[in-house]
Amino acid sequence: MDVMSRIIPTLNQKIWLEHDIKRIEQLYDGGKIMQFPALQTVYNLPSKMLFPYLQLKSCLQHTRPQTLHDEPLQELSTFEKICTNALPPKKVISLCYKALIHSQTNIKITYKHAWHKELNQTISEEHWTKAYSSHRGITSCTNHLELQRKILYRWYLVPERIHKIWPQSSTNQCWRCKQQVGTMLHTWWSCDIIQPFWRKVGHLIQQITNTNVEPTIEMCLLYIPPENLTRAQWATTYHILISTAMLIARLWKSPSAPNFSTLLNQINTNWQYESMLVHQRGLNKSMAKANLVWKEYWEANKAAHTLPNPKNNSPEAPVTTDTLK
Numbered sequence: 639m640d641v642m643s644r645i646i647p648t649l650n651q652k653i654w655l656e657h658d659i660k661r662i663e664q665l666y667d668g669g670k671i672m673q674f675p676a677l678q679t680v681y682n683l684p685s686k687m688l689f690p691y692l693q694l695k696s697c698l699q700h701t702r703p704q705t706l707h708d709e710p711l712q713e714l715s716t717f718e719k720i721c722t723n724a725l726p727p728k729k730v731i732s733l734c735y736k737a738l739i740h741s742q743t744n745i746k747i748t749y750k751h752a753w754h755k756e757l758n759q760t761i762s763e764e765h766w767t768k769a770y771s772s773h774r775g776i777t778s779c780t781n782h783l784e785l786q787r788k789i790l791y792r793w794y795l796v797p798e799r800i801h802k803i804w805p806q807s808s809t810n811q812c813w814r815c816k817q818q819v820g821t822m823l824h825t826w827w828s829c830d831i832i833q834p835f836w837r838k839v840g841h842l843i844q845q846i847t848n849t850n851v852e853p854t855i856e857m858c859l860l861y862i863p864p865e866n867l868t869r870a871q872w873a874t875t876y877h878i879l880i881s882t883a884m885l886i887a888r889l890w891k892s893p894s895a896p897n898f899s900t901l902l903n904q905i906n907t908n909w910q911y912e913s914m915l916v917h918q919r920g921l922n923k924s925m926a927k928a929n930l931v932w933k934e935y936w937e938a939n940k941a942a943h944t945l946p947n948p949k950n951n952s953p954e955a956p957v958t959t960d961t962l963k
């Protein structure tokens with residue numbers, strides 16, 4: 639059991655020892671892990687031991703035998719130590735607060751690590767901080783922030799991840815191009831079918847902000863504002879990017895890229911809501927300027943991008959790589 643605690647940091651050895659189970663081999667019969675009812679009969683286990691049993695069984699089924707010897711001892715966090723204690727210590731709430739307040743240096747933030755690995759570069763802590771705060775004063779919509787965070791935290795189930803979870807019933811190939819592995823980066827950014835759409839989005843940002851800002855992954859997916867954009871220009875860019883992400887997420891398993899006219903209408907709808915709130919709460923200078931810049935663009939271009947009335951139930955024309963070029 640002591641060896642298993644190296645693999646399962648939260649393993650409560652005490653509850654097993656109370657029922658005289660000291661060694662892993664006691665769980666086996668004829669080379670196979672015994673079923674829970676059989677163990678209950680032999681060791682008089684209560685029903686509440688079912689979950690610890692399943693936890694142990696799952697671990698034993700998926701652990702290579704040598705791992706039991708190779709795995710270095712993993713130190714439990716303060717909170718884990720409190721939880722695995724047979725009796726809760728005194729002042730347990732104060733101890734929990736203390737554990738929360740004092741950040742632990744050994745916490746490994748997996749989404750950061752995954753982005754670094756996928757981008758093959760390290761994003762500085764300063765840029766991560768900018769990514770977390772780039773929405774402030776620019777959007778009042780929690781859906782926008784939620785979407786931004788879902789991408790940042792890699793919440794979306796892309797084909798590669800689904801295939802790892804269910805290898806028998808899924809493929810790791812991209813849903814659009816059906817040629818490359820559908821990683822997070824490929825699905826959101828580098829797929830040959832979605833890239834022309836992103837190029838159009840980049841061109842739109844340059845046109846409206848009147849800059850030559852490059853549409854990078856850091857800006858478009860992680861929402862790290864480029865150094866050379868003013869606050870008003872970033873507000874404009876943010877609303878274009880969040881509308882783009884909304885459309886990509888809405889057409890998640892679609893084989894084609896979103897329609898550019900749909901994107902412009904989506905941006906306009908977002909701005910209509912934002913401008914209502916801006917007027918209600920008082921004008922924010924950057925937001926008012928960004929709103930004005932958008933309105934001018936929309937007035938000049940809306941005739942070419944008016945969508946058919948949804949009441950007619952006309953399906954949106956799918957956009958392919960060719961039509962976007």
Ligand SMILES: [Zn+2]
Binds near residue numbers: 812813817818824
């Ligand atoms: Zn693809």
